[in-house]
Amino acid sequence: MKQSHSGIRSILTATFLITLVTLGFSAPAFSQDCVQKRSTPKAPDSIAKLENPLQATPENTSAGQELFNHTAKPLACIQCHGINGNGHGMMARGMEPKPRDFTCSAMMSQIPDGQLFWIIKNGSQGTGMMAYKALEENQIWQLILHIRHLGK
Numbered sequence: 778m779k780q781s782h783s784g785i786r787s788i789l790t791a792t793f794l795i796t797l798v799t800l801g802f803s804a805p806a807f808s809q810d811c812v813q814k815r816s817t818p819k820a821p822d823s824i825a826k827l828e829n830p831l832q833a834t835p836e837n838t839s840a841g842q843e844l845f846n847h848t849a850k851p852l853a854c855i856q857c858h859g860i861n862g863n864g865h866g867m868m869a870r871g872m873e874p875k876p877r878d879f880t881c882s883a884m885m886s887q888i889p890d891g892q893l894f895w896i897i898k899n900g901s902q903g904t905g906m907m908a909y910k911a912l913e914e915n916q917i918w919q920l921i922l923h924i925r926h927l928g929k
């Protein structure tokens with residue numbers, strides 16, 4: 778009787794320790810897990826250092842949202858990046874490389890506005906990310922406001 782009790786106790790202790798160790802190791806790893814391998818070309822330095830000239834007013838962010846969800850041509854961004862910007866849009870299935878996950882703050886905080894601008898304008902050749910040549914500069918900056926908003 779005594780023995781089976783201590784058996785149970787040591788199983789419980791072991792389970793508890795394993796849980797602690799798993800949580801301890803997986804929690805920090807998990808927050809980095811979303812970081813994607815980016816194959817996008819690097820913007821020239823002069824462009825990469827540009828900052829968004831627009832204020833995040835309700836008008837600008839909702840204009841960005843409208844473009845992102847509906848009106849950007851040739852194809853609305855949500856088709857690939859998803860309505861929440863997590864990269865799981867309808868067309869993203871099986872796509873390699875995968876659409877950027879804008880909700881991954883560990884990754885997005887490392888990508889400057891000017892880089893986002895460059896890729897939206899010019900695309901990433903050989904991937905699903907097309908060039909949006911018809912957008913005005915202001916519209917690209919509005920899209921970037923929306924993308925940053927999705928990451929919050």
Ligand code: HEC
Nearest residue numbers: 815816817849852854857875876877893896901904905906
């Ligand atoms: C047909 C699918 C598709 C559509 C539509 C699409 N994207 Fe992408 N997007 C991708 C893929 C795939 C990547 C990853 C490309 C790579 O890693 O080379 C990407 C990457 C990006 C990046 C990351 C740039 C970087 O350097 O990391 C930004 C910003 C972006 N897209 C913005 C947009 C915006 C804004 C729209 C709409 C105006 C849009 N995308 C529409 C597929 C798409």
